[in-house]
Structure formats: C-alpha cells, structure tokens
Amino acid sequence: MIELTDVRKVFPARRRAGEVVAVDGVSLRVQAGEFAGVVGPSGSGKSTLVRLVNLLERPTSGSVTVDGQVLTDLPDDRVREARRAIGMVFQHFELLDSRTAAGNVEHPLELAGVGRAERRRRATDLLDLVGLGERAEARPAQLSGGQKQRVAIARALAARPKVLLCDEATSALDQASTASVLELLRRVRSELGLTVLLITHEMAVVKAVCDSAVLLERGRVVDGGRLSEVLTRGHSPLADALLPAPVADAGAGHGGALLRVTVTDRTPETVVLQTLIGELGLAVEVAGGSVETVAGGRYGRLLLRVTGDLDRLEAGLRALHDGGVVVDRVPAHGGVAAGSGATR
C-alpha cells in the first residue's frame, strides 16, 4: 500500500552553509491494513519521512508509491488530487479556531467541492465515529486536547482516505488521552480498513498499536520488521528499544550463571523454568527484566541467575534452543556469550 524505494531528502542547511541529509536512502513497505510505526531519536528524520509519503516534501531522489500510484511520477496538480486518499494527523491538531468541530471536519470536503448537505452528513457520521457527536457545535477552545485530536482524526477521514499518516499524534496529550486516541486509531483502522503509518518517539505508543515498525537513525533505517518477529530475534536495536535488555551485571558477584531469556506466547517462562528447575534441578532467581503486552502478544526479557550443579546447563540450553526458546548465557563481564550454542 505504501512503498518507498531508496528515498533521499536533502535540505539546504538552515543556519549554516551546506546541506542536511534528512532522509538517506530509505526503502520501506507497508502492507494494506497494516499499522506501521516509525521510531527514532529527535532529528533522525521521522517527520521528514512522513511528509515524503504524501509528497508534502518531494524527495531529492527515490520513488514513493501509495495505493499503486507512483506519486513521484505525478505533476503537482495530480499529487494534490492523490493526496486526498491520504489523511494526516498532526501533533498540535492544526484545527481552525474560528470553526466548530463539524466545520473543521467539513473543511477538506469544502475544498474538494463536496455539496453542503453531503458535507454535513459526513461530518455528523464522522464525529459520531470518534465519539464526539454531542460536541459538533463546540469550538476547538472548548475542547480538551484528546477531543481536539479526535476532531482532527475525523477531519483526516473526511475524504475517505485509504491511508492515514500520524505525526506524533499523541505527543501533546496526557496518558489517558493518549490511550483513548490510540484505541480510536486502532478501531478506525479496523472499521474502515485503513493503512496507518505512525511516527513517534514514544516506544509505548508503538507497543500499544503497531503491527510493525522501523527504527530510523540519522535518516537511515537501521532495523525493522513485524514486532512479533523483531521481539523474538533476541538482540536487535529495535528490540532493545522496545524492551530494554535487563542489565547483565545485576547479578554479578553472586556466582552461578546468568541467562538472558526472551519470553513469548509460544515460549513462556514456564517452559524455561521447567527445564532449569524441573529437569536440571537448578535453583533459579529472577535478577532483572520485565514481561509486557506488545502488539497483542506477551513478550519479555528476563535475566535469570541459576545456581547449583551447572554441568548439564549447556545441554539444557541447547534443548531449550531446539524448542524455539531464545536464550543467551551472559558472561560475567556483561556482554552476550558468543557462540554459546543457544543463541539464535
């Protein structure tokens, strides 16, 4: 549905001579119906990337295809038309203060030449969809941040887009409003069959709603994939950003062996504990880590300190590995054991 191929965006530098490479050869594919995230530190190129998808910025090179249409091949007037199939939601809502909630939702339809009665009808339906049917006549100043973002989402959906782009859509909201706006985005994605690309610097947002994500650093994609796959890789920059690895020296100086285990629905900690305690007769202590719900599944990274007769530990780890469990033995100095035989 969204496909970027080797996209580069170079700006003239703002406060000095020379250039800034904001996006540096990004290739990205988001399937129809997918909820995809782009994460990365400040200045990594996230906002530029999302603006390249609807050609608010034209790439310096590379191609952008949305819904089978190569936008980068189109002249500006055709791009404006194609952009109607791409809704956008911004961090600071960008509502028109002088208009009511309904007036804001109607605005893009007015620009598209849709008649008054049809505009009204669609705005009413959309405000109902986002739970603000009762506030149609309220002005932005009379609405909370979360309500303003709901109006902005209704407005973004007014032209019946197939794709919704969200640029830090919850970054200006408190925790409760963030949760309800994310829930709304998930719901409209399912009910309207949208493809959503969401830019955020908050990993909690990605964990709450995304099916997949890419990690940007200095304009380049350094990691990415479906979260269910990324989180079972054991170690990757994106997995580490989503579920920080427990600190290895948490158990230093206590003897025994330290194990770093990735927990999933398919390989829950009970399987690991059964092998270590039940079969090998070891004592197991949780030295660190956490287990969370990510993309609807249960994932975690645990640091276990095992003590007792460790002679059969390597064989036990191999058996776990053969059963699909991602487990590393952590050497005393804190790195991941190379070639432990149990690392995937």
Ligand SMILES: Nc1ncnc2c1ncn2[C@@H]1O[C@H](COP(=O)(O)OP(=O)(O)OP(=O)(O)O)[C@@H](O)[C@H]1O
């Ligand atoms: N119009 C522009 N002119 C010049 N430089 C720009 C322009 N837009 C972005 N940049 C630069 O490109 C780089 C990427 O910026 P961008 O805003 O895309 O990053 P970001 O990851 O969204 O950051 P943040 O999370 O802080 O918003 C930065 O170095 C920024 O200063």
